[in-house]
Amino acid sequence: MIVFQSVTKNFPDGTVAVDEISFQIEKGEFVFFIGPSGAGKTTVMRLLRREILPSSGSILIEDMDLKEMAQDEVPILRRKVSMCFQDFKLLSERTVFENVALALEIVGEKEEVIENKVGEALQNVGLNKKGNFFPIQLSGGELQRVGIARAIVNKPEVLIADEPTGNLDPKSALEINKLFKEINLSGTTVLVATHNVEMVNKFKERVIALDNGRVVSDEKQGEYKMNKIKPKRHKK
Amino acid sequence: MKAVTKTVKRMRRSPFQNLAAVMITTLTFLVISVFSLVSFGSIKILKYFESAPQVIAFFKPGEDLTDVQITNIKAQLEKTGKLNDFRYVSTREAEAIYKEKNKDNPLLLELVDYNILPASIEISGNELSDLVELKGILEVQEGVDDVVFYEDVVSSLANWINSIKSIGVGIISYLTIESMLVILVIIGLQIASRKEEIEIQRLLGATSWFIKKPFVMTGVLYGVAGSFIAWGISYLMLLYSTPFLAGWLQDIPLLPVPWWFMLALLGGELLLGTLIGALGGLIATNRFLKE
Numbered sequence: 467m468i469v470f471q472s473v474t475k476n477f478p479d480g481t482v483a484v485d486e487i488s489f490q491i492e493k494g495e496f497v498f499f500i501g502p503s504g505a506g507k508t509t510v511m512r513l514l515r516r517e518i519l520p521s522s523g524s525i526l527i528e529d530m531d532l533k534e535m536a537q538d539e540v541p542i543l544r545r546k547v548s549m550c551f552q553d554f555k556l557l558s559e560r561t562v563f564e565n566v567a568l569a570l571e572i573v574g575e576k577e578e579v580i581e582n583k584v585g586e587a588l589q590n591v592g593l594n595k596k597g598n599f600f601p602i603q604l605s606g607g608e609l610q611r612v613g614i615a616r617a618i619v620n621k622p623e624v625l626i627a628d629e630p631t632g633n634l635d636p637k638s639a640l641e642i643n644k645l646f647k648e649i650n651l652s653g654t655t656v657l658v659a660t661h662n663v664e665m666v667n668k669f670k671e672r673v674i675a676l677d678n679g680r681v682v683s684d685e686k687q688g689e690y691k692m693n694k695i696k697p698k699r700h701k702k
Numbered sequence: 703m704k705a706v707t708k709t710v711k712r713m714r715r716s717p718f719q720n721l722a723a724v725m726i727t728t729l730t731f732l733v734i735s736v737f738s739l740v741s742f743g744s745i746k747i748l749k750y751f752e753s754a755p756q757v758i759a760f761f762k763p764g765e766d767l768t769d770v771q772i773t774n775i776k777a778q779l780e781k782t783g784k785l786n787d788f789r790y791v792s793t794r795e796a797e798a799i800y801k802e803k804n805k806d807n808p809l810l811l812e813l814v815d816y817n818i819l820p821a822s823i824e825i826s827g828n829e830l831s832d833l834v835e836l837k838g839i840l841e842v843q844e845g846v847d848d849v850v851f852y853e854d855v856v857s858s859l860a861n862w863i864n865s866i867k868s869i870g871v872g873i874i875s876y877l878t879i880e881s882m883l884v885i886l887v888i889i890g891l892q893i894a895s896r897k898e899e900i901e902i903q904r905l906l907g908a909t910s911w912f913i914k915k916p917f918v919m920t921g922v923l924y925g926v927a928g929s930f931i932a933w934g935i936s937y938l939m940l941l942y943s944t945p946f947l948a949g950w951l952q953d954i955p956l957l958p959v960p961w962w963f964m965l966a967l968l969g970g971e972l973l974l975g976t977l978i979g980a981l982g983g984l985i986a987t988n989r990f991l992k993e
Contacts (some may be wrong), residue, residue, distance in 0.1 A: 515905075544907035555902050572908040616906070 467492055468514070468624070468655070473523035475509055475679075483509035485679040486523070491657070493623075496650040498666045499659040501676035507659035510676070511628045514657070515547055516540050527624070545573060548617040550627035554609045556601045556616075562588070563597035566616045573620060587619040591645060607638030614645060624655040630664060639665060709919040716895075719888045720924070726884045727928025727978065728935075730877040731971050735936030737870035738967055741958050744863040750954050751852070751859060756833050758850045760820040760856040766792050767821055767845070775823060778839050784832035790826045796820065820847060878978060881928070885921050885982030886989075893917060893990040900991065915989040921983025922976050929975030933968045 468491040475483045483631070484506040489701030491497055499507045512518045513525055516532050525532040530543060556565050563584055570580045588594045591611040601609060610630055618623055627646065643658070643665055650656040660666060666673055675683040713720050761767065769774075772790050779785045791799070797816035804810045823840065827833045833851065841849050893900070903913050940959060948957045 517905075538909070541907040541909045544905065548907075549905065551905075555905065556898055557902065568903070569906050570913055572903065573908055 467526070467528065468527050468657075469524075469526040470510075470513075471524045471526070473513065473520045473525060475513065476521045477519065482679050483644045484513070484520075484676075487676075487679070487681050488523075489674055489684060493654065494650070494653055494655055496647065496656045496669075496671040496672045497658070498669070498671055499657065499676060500527060500661065500663065500666050500673055501682075502661055504678075505676040506679040507676055508628055509660075509679075511549070511626050511657070511659050514624075514626055515544055515549060541572075545620055546622055547624040547626060548616050548620065548622040550610065550613045550625070550630045552629040552632045554601075555613055556609060560600075561597065561605070562593060562599050562601070562612050562615075565601070565612055566619050569619050571615050583619055584615075587615040589702065590648075591615045605638070606634050607641060610634060610638070610642050611645070614642070614649070618649055618654070622654060624657065625649060626657040626659075628659045629661070630658065631660065631665065640668070643669060705915065705919055706923070709916055709923060712916060713920055713923065716892060716922040719891060723876060723885050723888045723924040724927045724931070727881045727924055727975065728931045730874075730928040730978075731880040731932030731975065732935055733877055734874050734971060734974070735932055735967065737866075737874060738970075739936065739959065741863075741867055741870065742959070742963060744866060744958050747951075747954055748859055748863055750956075751855065756826045756852045757824075757837050757840060759823045759843065759846050760848045760850070761822065761845045762847050764817040765795075765821065765845060771844075772823075773941065775840070775843055779825060779836055782832070782835055782839070784827050784829070784836060785825060786828045787824075787826040791820050791822045791856075793817070793819050796822065809960055859880045878974075881925075882978050882982045882985075883926050885979055886986045888924075889917050889921055889983055889986035890990050892920065893986065898970060910991075913991060914984075917987050917991075918983035921979035921981075921986070923979065924982075925975030925977070925979025926972055927975075930968075933964075933971050937964060 470487055470489050472486050472488055473484055474486055487506070487510070495544060499510060503506055509518070509598060512530070513520055514527070516535065519632045520533060527543070527547060530539070531562075532543070535543065557568070560568070565586055566584045567580050570583055575583070584597070585594065588597055591614050593611050593615065596604065596608065601612070604612065607688065610633075613630075613663065617627075625646070630646075631642050634642065646656050647657060670687055672687060673683070674681060675685075767790065776788050779788060793816040796819040797814070800814055800819060801811060825836055825840070827836050837849055837851050840846060901914055944957050951957065
């Protein structure tokens, strides 16, 4: 279970990225975070992986209090809460196989285990024949699939994706979101931040809408209609 | 072993940085090897001179002392409590020593026999400072023709050796720090060039040590490679120059340098190399990998 309790994040320049937001996500849920640029989606994602600390409020993931957590516990959190990035964050001089294997090397898996698990992860994302390819040889959709394979290879409890389809064409974006749904069906909690309303409405999942750092709606299984929200930061 | 293989694989990406680091550590350890060998040799030379007779009293040529005279002189010397070694060399023994030393020169052998060689008393003291008193006793003995005194030679040799050691320690300290700094800077460059990879590793949940380990290993490999190459070069130099040095050192039993000493030198240098590399790597990672 993920619990955000009155979380606020102020940046030194006075920007309030999220303002007193609260929500609760159960284990195994699929949630879209939607909102225009600057709404606070990325800040929520970064807070969830303790890339930044909240200015006030508390964030709980299972029994872990992210604000109180010691620095040496952060790697453990990031293995439980893995992430797909909009810009993929793949190493260009490593092959697809090596990029996915990196997540397993980090946790100290043995060579033969890495071999099997990477093969399985690439199979799940439909790239089992492209293990020896380098990132430069892949399309945008394929690169994101590699990112997803790397994110799921350690069987995380939570998978978060920040604008994972932002750089993709509509067909690839749909395929990637379908892949997230498949991962969710296997028991992983999936949180996707996006501004693509059309895509969100196709999936009929829970949608938490953010605007100006605040939760403006939380629809359990509904469609989200984008109002005329002006992307604007406010300062306290 | 897997970690070493991976580190070597990564090191291949920056050959010139590797070369610079290994060359500077090799230079450091070459100086360390040379000074270690010089120190070892000079200690042996000093011991040789200290254990050799330090005062020799020569009697009139062709005249031997009676047993009573010898016992009497020895008793006077022992009474001081400062005598370490006492040896009487008769004219016959002096002749035998002379013949042994000049056995390859028949002309010299023909010219000399025991009648023109002096008997002598060779002594050494417990401390160099004791020799003045012992020399004084020998000088007043009946029939003494000349007294040869080595105190100045040994003490000035000891001073030279101490100076060499001090200079050596200074140069070695300077080069050790320099090597460590070069390793630190090179690893810093490598960290900077792999910033993106490090960031990705952090985002994937890598521990601090997982990120630091390859860089520290790189430093250790620089240190080990430099120390091993330097040891090899110094050993080859020593083997090559042994015939020349042996002729120059004559009776001083210094060469060949025992194998255990070279092995201990290798072990010590590898250990120091590992330390320098690890320390350089650790400082670099702590300095440039701040979260």
